[in-house]
Amino acid sequence: MAAQRKPDQPEFYERSTLERVEYAPPPGAWLRNPVTFHAGEFLHPAKPKNLEALGLPSAHAWSPLDEDWQLPEGWQKIVLDGLRERLEGSRTLRLMMDTCVRCGACAEKCPFFIGSGDPKNMPVLRAELLRSIYRKYFTTSGRILGELAGARELTPQVIKEWFKYFFQCTECRRCAVFCPYGIDTAEFTMLGRDLLLRLGISANWVMEPVANCYRTGNHLGIQPQGIKDSLEFLADELEEVTGIRVEVPINRQGAEILFVTPSGDLMADPGTYTAMGYLALFHELGLDYTFSTYASEGGNFGLFASPELMKRLNAKIYAEARRLGVKWILGGECGHMWRVVHQYMDTMNGPADFLEVPTSPITGTRFEHARGTKMIHIAEFTADLIAHGRLKLDPARNAGVIATFHDSCNPARAMGLLEEPRAVLREVCRNFHEMAADTIRERTLCCGGGAGLGADENMEVRLRAGMGRGKAVAQVRDAHGVNTLVTICAIDRATLTTVCDYWAPGVRVAGLHELVGNALVMKGGKPRTHNLRQEPIGGEA
Amino acid sequence: MGNSAFLVGGVLPYLAAVVFVVGVVYRLLTWRRVPQPASMTLYPTQGASWGALVKEALFFPSLFRGDKTLWIFAWSFHVALALAFIGHLRVATGVIDRGLAAVGLGAAGMAMLSAVAGGFAGVVLIATVLLLLGRRMLVARVREISKTPDFLALLLLVAVITTGDLMRFGASHVDLAATRAWAASLLTLSPAVSLPPTFLLHLFFAQLLVLYIAFSKLMHFGGFFFTFSLIKGSQP
Ligand code: HEM
Ligand code: SF4
Numbered sequence: 064m065a066a067q068r069k070p071d072q073p074e075f076y077e078r079s080t081l082e083r084v085e086y087a088p089p090p091g092a093w094l095r096n097p098v099t100f101h102a103g104e105f106l107h108p109a110k111p112k113n114l115e116a117l118g119l120p121s122a123h124a125w126s127p128l129d130e131d132w133q134l135p136e137g138w139q140k141i142v143l144d145g146l147r148e149r150l151e152g153s154r155t156l157r158l159m160m161d162t163c164v165r166c167g168a169c170a171e172k173c174p175f176f177i178g179s180g181d182p183k184n185m186p187v188l189r190a191e192l193l194r195s196i197y198r199k200y201f202t203t204s205g206r207i208l209g210e211l212a213g214a215r216e217l218t219p220q221v222i223k224e225w226f227k228y229f230f231q232c233t234e235c236r237r238c239a240v241f242c243p244y245g246i247d248t249a250e251f252t253m254l255g256r257d258l259l260l261r262l263g264i265s266a267n268w269v270m271e272p273v274a275n276c277y278r279t280g281n282h283l284g285i286q287p288q289g290i291k292d293s294l295e296f297l298a299d300e301l302e303e304v305t306g307i308r309v310e311v312p313i314n315r316q317g318a319e320i321l322f323v324t325p326s327g328d329l330m331a332d333p334g335t336y337t338a339m340g341y342l343a344l345f346h347e348l349g350l351d352y353t354f355s356t357y358a359s360e361g362g363n364f365g366l367f368a369s370p371e372l373m374k375r376l377n378a379k380i381y382a383e384a385r386r387l388g389v390k391w392i393l394g395g396e397c398g399h400m401w402r403v404v405h406q407y408m409d410t411m412n413g414p415a416d417f418l419e420v421p422t423s424p425i426t427g428t429r430f431e432h433a434r435g436t437k438m439i440h441i442a443e444f445t446a447d448l449i450a451h452g453r454l455k456l457d458p459a460r461n462a463g464v465i466a467t468f469h470d471s472c473n474p475a476r477a478m479g480l481l482e483e484p485r486a487v488l489r490e491v492c493r494n495f496h497e498m499a500a501d502t503i504r505e506r507t508l509c510c511g512g513g514a515g516l517g518a519d520e521n522m523e524v525r526l527r528a529g530m531g532r533g534k535a536v537a538q539v540r541d542a543h544g545v546n547t548l549v550t551i552c553a554i555d556r557a558t559l560t561t562v563c564d565y566w567a568p569g570v571r572v573a574g575l576h577e578l579v580g581n582a583l584v585m586k587g588g589k590p591r592t593h594n595l596r597q598e599p600i601g602g603e604a
Numbered sequence: 605m606g607n608s609a610f611l612v613g614g615v616l617p618y619l620a621a622v623v624f625v626v627g628v629v630y631r632l633l634t635w636r637r638v639p640q641p642a643s644m645t646l647y648p649t650q651g652a653s654w655g656a657l658v659k660e661a662l663f664f665p666s667l668f669r670g671d672k673t674l675w676i677f678a679w680s681f682h683v684a685l686a687l688a689f690i691g692h693l694r695v696a697t698g699v700i701d702r703g704l705a706a707v708g709l710g711a712a713g714m715a716m717l718s719a720v721a722g723g724f725a726g727v728v729l730i731a732t733v734l735l736l737l738g739r740r741m742l743v744a745r746v747r748e749i750s751k752t753p754d755f756l757a758l759l760l761l762v763a764v765i766t767t768g769d770l771m772r773f774g775a776s777h778v779d780l781a782a783t784r785a786w787a788a789s790l791l792t793l794s795p796a797v798s799l800p801p802t803f804l805l806h807l808f809f810a811q812l813l814v815l816y817i818a819f820s821k822l823m824h825f826g827g828f829f830f831t832f833s834l835i836k837g838s839q840p
């Protein structure tokens with residue numbers, strides 16, 4: 064049997080093999096050790112058609128397994144010009160280039176290093192892959208002293224190394240939390256991917272969603288009619304469970320609130336249950352809101368490609384808010400979307416002074432921290448409703464759920480959204496157990512599949528990077544009988560399902576608002592006998 | 605006065621001072637000059653305060669959270685370095701002595717304070733630097749990330765501290781009157797170098813270290829204030 068498994072299937076990998084991580088670095092200095100690729104650890108190259116759809120240069124066919132990657136004419140100049148442009152444009156980047164003391168405090172904090180032991184997965188070395196080039200071409204000491212100053216030549220080997228290791232980083236920023244200077248290796252990963260993209264080198268799992276989103280408004284490439292059909296389908300399902308027909312407002316001019324959520328939650332389990340939770344909640348509140356088929360994506364894979372692409376995709380949200388004449392924007396459960404919104408949207412595509420500071424029409428709370436972006440996360444919105452006692456909830460409907468909470472990297476580390484989801488979760492589910500302290504909150508371990516790594520062909524990398532999280536889940540499963548991992552991120556819902564099936568079988572993944580939808584007591588309808596997954600209540604998993 | 609002694613005590617100090625000041629200012633300006641188009645936010649995202657910055661600079665809480673062993677080494681090292689730095693002002697000027705005298709400290713008390721605080725710093729410094737060096741050589745993953753510049757900084761420190769400790773704990777104690785006279789002569793741009801060889805050796809290595817700062821990761825002391833205000837979400 065096992066012989067027929069392929070490297071893109073979790074079953075291909077023996078647990079005991081993955082668990083035997085060798086943390087001693089291989090002999091020889093990392094600068095000179097060649098980079099190799101084997102099946103299961105790299106992403107498929109971006110298809111030329113996806114780069115062309117975005118008008119990007121140097122689209123070409125290549126494979127990580129090729130000796131010659133067919134880099135474009137003058138590729139070194141392209142890389143160095145790009146590097147100069149970025150260094151001149153970002154003070155943080157410049158500082159991070161110069162300030163690291165190579166103390167190694169970040170080293171064993173990276174989920175990819177924890178799971179692989181590969182020294183180049185230590186955040187500090189991941190950054191050195193780029194920093195060494197910076198030293199060689201942009202610092203006096205590096206130019207003169209070369210390798211003595213930690214500098215090296217830009218060779219095709221370096222490009223291969225970048226592709227390998229910048230696509231073995233989920234931009235989770237766990238390293239940054241532990242660095243005495245807050246040096247954020249995710250910034251190096253973003254820079255490295257940006258430079259690679261200028262050579263036509265990227266991963267298809269990143270570029271296809273970007274190209275789709277650019278054309279149709281969402282990563283999955285769903286056409287407006289498809290969005291409508293999906294939402295209507297979810298409304299049908301919800302009606303089965305609740306006996307209530309909810310309205311699904313789409314592209315409605317003059318609505319008060321524009322709701323933007325990751326498209327994945329409209330299409331695939333278990334995200335769809337979370338989307339049903341939204342529909343139920345908004346109906347019950349009588350919220351004056353609308354979906355959009357143009358800004359039909361909360362996520363932004365542009366963040367994983369280049370600042371320009373991030374900006375292009377993100378622009379749709381404000382454009383649509385303006386066109387529809389809404390007052391403010393509510394965002395669904397998503398992770399990386401919130402790094403884009405919280406950190407860049409305001410200065411990148413703003414100022415959005417045609418919008419108002421988000422104010423809950425139910426409680427009157429003004430979300431002052433969103434003064435700049437005019438956009439808040441649904442976990443904050445719902446936590447505020449609960450704090451004001453405006454939701455009638457029956458946690459007994461989640462009685463079969465024994466939950467733990469996975470902090471998604473970006474809401475936790477970039478937004479500090481730590482208490483709100485927990486406050487909601489406690490009200491909708493009476494059985495809640497935290498995982499080990501150094502794997503939650505701002506120290507959360509990532510799912511191993513964010514930042515465009517959630518494909519199948521790199522399954523070994525995903526399972527390795529997810530090992531820390533998976534084991535922490537297994538621990539609470541064994542100690543408290545936890546059967547549900549709750550998260551507020553759409554990528555998590557897909558990737559952690561794989562991680563849990565592998566490392567913590569018996570635990571499934573649910574969105575926070577799926578449990579809210581279960582517990583929400585709605586006016587009218589029929590008594591609930593089933594949860595949103597249409598399983599008898601109490602008989603989950 | 606020998607030629608090499610004059611080079612070390614009468615020429616190098618000016619060179620080191622100029623290179624240090626120009627170099628550090630230049631580095632700080634290159635950082636300042638570059639725009640920062642987006643705000644960076646990292647946990648704790650609302651930690652925008654001077655208090656948090658001072659706390660981070662004095663106690664290294666981020667490092668504490670991440671690596672307790674390294675925190676003990678690095679923090680004790682920096683504290684001892686700060687003590688030693690303050691103590692060294694006494695080598696060049698009598699101001700601190702007069703201040704201490706004003707609060708009632710006699711000559712004997714001062715010698716005592718110098719012996720205790722200085723001796724403590726001297727011991728802790730050499731111990732922590734050797735520990736940091738040992739860490740780089742013995743811990744496999746730290747060895748992997750250490751390159752020549754990382755060792756160079758520490759080896760220079762070992763040289764500076766060993767020669768310094770030789771003066772403190774060795775047979776021949778250095779006469780502060782002589783060093784103060786030398787420092788004053790430097791200020792009047794007429795260097796008169798009549799100093800014991802151990803002092804000159806110490807001075808030589810110390811100046812190499814000072815020369816090296818602007819070109820190396822030792823600039824982290826400056827970068828720290830920028831990164832903290834930019835990345836840790838605080839804009840004091
Ligand atoms: C203000 C905040 C500061 C922080 C957070 C900080 C932090 C650190 C850390 C984490 C190390 C690494 C230890 C290692 O090498 O493993 C280090 C090394 C060092 N620091 Fe600082 N430092 C600060 C300020 C300073 C200042 C003001 C100086 C004085 C010039 C200084 C001088 C040094 C030296 C000489 C080393 C040894 C370099 C080496 O290990 O290669 N630091 N510092
Ligand atoms: S913790 Fe920060 S300073 Fe230390 S090696 Fe990592 S990135 Fe560099």
Ligand code: SF4
Binds near residue numbers: 185186237
């Ligand atoms: S951002 Fe996350 S995945 Fe990337 S180097 Fe840092 S800890 Fe590792």
